[in-house]
Every structure is written in C-alpha cells, then in structure tokens.
Amino acid sequence: MPVTITSSNALYTDLSGYYDLMCADIDYQAQSTYVRRLHQLFGNEGKRHLDLACGTGPHIRHLVDNGYQSQGLDLNQPMLDQAKLRCPEASFIQQDMCGFTVESKLDLITCFLYSIHYSGDIEKLKGCIASAHSALRDGGMFCFNVVEKNMIDNRSFVRHSAQHDGEDFVFASGWHYPGDGERQSLKLSIEKHNGDETLRWIDEHPMVAVSFEQMRQLLSPYFDVYMFDHDYEKIIPLNNTSGNAFFACVKRGSTELAGQGLAA
Ligand SMILES: C[S@@+](CC[C@H](N)C(=O)[O-])C[C@H]1O[C@@H](n2cnc3c(N)ncnc32)[C@H](O)[C@@H]1O
Known part of the structure; x- marks a missing residue:
C-alpha cells in the first residue's frame, strides 16, 4: 500500500x-527562443529581463546565454536556491508576483508554464499586472501563457x-x-x-481561473495586447480553438496612459 x-x-x-x-520533457530552449523572437518583433531593444515564478531557472539560463541580463523572482526559496546554482550570473528575489517591486526598470518580463495563474484570484491577478506594468520601461514587454477556464x-x-x-x-x-x-x-x-x-x-x-477575453480586458488599459496560438515553433494569431494561448503585452507610453486618465 x-x-x-x-x-x-x-x-x-x-x-x-x-x-x-518532473519537467524533463519540457523544451525550455524552444520556449525561450519563442519569447526572444516575440521580443525582437514587438519589444524595445533592451535586455533587462525578469522571470516571474522562475522556479529552478531554466528559462533564465537560456536568456542569459543569449545576452539578457536576467533576474528571477519566486515565492519559494528552495526553488530560488536551485535557480542560483543553475544561473550564478543572475540575481534572484523572493517576492510574491502579485505585488512586486524592482530596483530598476525592465525591458522584458516573462512568466512561463501558466504560472501567472498562481495569482490565485482576480484581485491578486490585477496586482500582478499592475506590478509588471510599473516595473517595465515604456515599450517593454510582458509575456506569459494562459489556460482558458471554459x-x-x-x-x-x-x-x-x-x-x-x-x-x-x-x-x-x-x-x-x-x-x-x-x-x-x-x-x-x-x-x-x-x-x-x-x-x-x-x-x-x-x-485563478480566467477566460482569454477576461485576461485581455484586464491587460488592455495598460498594454497593447497580442494573443497567439500556443505553438512555440510558429508565431500565429490565436484561432480560439485551443484552450491555451500565449500573451505578449507591450507597455503603453506614460503620455498615452495619462491621456486615458490612468497613472503610468
Ligand atoms: C510550475 S512552476 C514554474 C517554474 C518555471 N517558471 C518553469 O517554467 O519551470 C511555478 C512556480 O511558481 C512559484 N510561485 C507560486 N506562487 C507564486 C507567487 N505568488 N509569486 C511568485 N512565485 C510563485 C512556485 O514557487 C514555482 O516555482
């Protein structure tokens, strides 16, 4: 027994x-390459990167190897301890992604393996989106994958x-x-x-459970939101037949937000 x-x-x-x-079958290289391609297409030229809910740091390893200055954030110190062993060049912070702060502004924030759902509920998800927004430079990108609750x-x-x-x-x-x-x-x-x-x-x-449309609405006051099929080999717009999607969100400039009556 x-x-x-x-x-x-x-x-x-x-x-x-x-x-x-447990994650031995995950192609972390393909995921990291996909995000680099999105960042080249939609983001700014900068290389300051933060991985939210970074776990043991596999994406950070690939991004550092491709010229990014990466940091990792996770709630659980045992995961961060392993990430530090894998990526000694990167810095790591133990924080809750639903209300985090950074010392200097970033160009790219990622959150892989549906970990944004760890926000737990909609209020906390809003906190995560607001934190990512204020941690980015204008034109910086926030990228993550989502599962559609329905x-x-x-x-x-x-x-x-x-x-x-x-x-x-x-x-x-x-x-x-x-x-x-x-x-x-x-x-x-x-x-x-x-x-x-x-x-x-x-x-x-x-x-937290969300529909793709709910997620888009939560993001759209602050970001230009692009939704893609969950296929790390091709960058194609979401066709809505799959329950998984990849979101790429580009931070709007401070002037634009002020025009909408929103703080930058
Ligand atoms: C499924 S793992 C993903 C790890 C890594 N991103 C990957 O792709 O392998 C989820 C991670 O989220 C972290 N986590 C859970 N809740 C969190 C929170 N509120 N803030 C930051 N990290 C959190 C866990 O400690 C865990 O390392």
Whole structure:
C-alpha cells in the first residue's frame, strides 16, 4: 500500500529537488527562443529581463546565454536556491508576483508554464499586472501563457515517468475547474517507488481561473495586447480553438496612459 501525503505545495518546497525531473520533457530552449523572437518583433531593444515564478531557472539560463541580463523572482526559496546554482550570473528575489517591486526598470518580463495563474484570484491577478506594468520601461514587454477556464477538461491528466538515483518516479498533473467562478486548481501527484516502498504526494494548488477575453480586458488599459496560438515553433494569431494561448503585452507610453486618465 502506498503511503499518501497530501499537501498544498510540497513540489516547490520539500520536493523541489524533484522539480526538474518532473519537467524533463519540457523544451525550455524552444520556449525561450519563442519569447526572444516575440521580443525582437514587438519589444524595445533592451535586455533587462525578469522571470516571474522562475522556479529552478531554466528559462533564465537560456536568456542569459543569449545576452539578457536576467533576474528571477519566486515565492519559494528552495526553488530560488536551485535557480542560483543553475544561473550564478543572475540575481534572484523572493517576492510574491502579485505585488512586486524592482530596483530598476525592465525591458522584458516573462512568466512561463501558466504560472501567472498562481495569482490565485482576480484581485491578486490585477496586482500582478499592475506590478509588471510599473516595473517595465515604456515599450517593454510582458509575456506569459494562459489556460482558458471554459476549455479545461477536468478528466485530462499529463503523466510521465522517470528514474533518478535508482528510484522510479511517476508524475501526473491536470487542471480542475468547477464550472463557474474565478478559481481553478492544478492537481499534481508524485509517486516514488523504491523496492516495496511507494510514497505518493498529492498537491492541490489554488489558481485563478480566467477566460482569454477576461485576461485581455484586464491587460488592455495598460498594454497593447497580442494573443497567439500556443505553438512555440510558429508565431500565429490565436484561432480560439485551443484552450491555451500565449500573451505578449507591450507597455503603453506614460503620455498615452495619462491621456486615458490612468497613472503610468
Ligand atoms: C510550475 S512552476 C514554474 C517554474 C518555471 N517558471 C518553469 O517554467 O519551470 C511555478 C512556480 O511558481 C512559484 N510561485 C507560486 N506562487 C507564486 C507567487 N505568488 N509569486 C511568485 N512565485 C510563485 C512556485 O514557487 C514555482 O516555482
């Protein structure tokens, strides 16, 4: 019988050492290259970059290797400790992305792997958008991916197995949306098999639920918003048949915002 441990965020604290194993199938290079291409097309020429909810820093590694001066921000210090080992050249701050500040203005802010949903609810999501807006220079870009709440299939789980130090792991993750309201969750499980012993951790992470249109409306007072298909190989406008999208948001100039009666 497996021993099951239920927790709210073991993956980013006690189990942070297994995070990279869980994400072994993710093509971080393709994601980072895609954002660099978007930044070349829509952004300014600057290279000051911040990755929100940076985790163990895989995107930061790729962006630093391509000439960006990157910083990482995350709520959980165990994740930041690993990011620092991966990217000693970058600086890291432990803050909540729903109300963060930076010392000097940035050209590019990213938030990958749907982590913007960790904002938890709409009020906090507004805080995240406002913080990103004030941390950017005019013309700077905020890029992230979003899952559309009305297209979540509660039965769909992504599974993958891996071996590490003689132990077998099975990872699974899936979204759950109750059908209305502004909250969804990310369900994650990690099973570790070692001989006869099986340990299973089950995490349930509270996330904010939004539609693409709601997200666009929250951003549009402050940013020019571009929505793309979730395909890291091609930059194509969102066709709305997929439940995932990539948002690229370009900060409007201070004069334009003042004209709309909004503070810069
Ligand atoms: C799914 S991981 C993504 C990590 C990394 N971006 C990647 O693509 O591998 C989500 C990360 O969000 C962080 N996180 C959760 N809530 C947060 C918050 N309110 N502010 C900042 N980071 C947060 C977690 O600690 C975790 O490292």
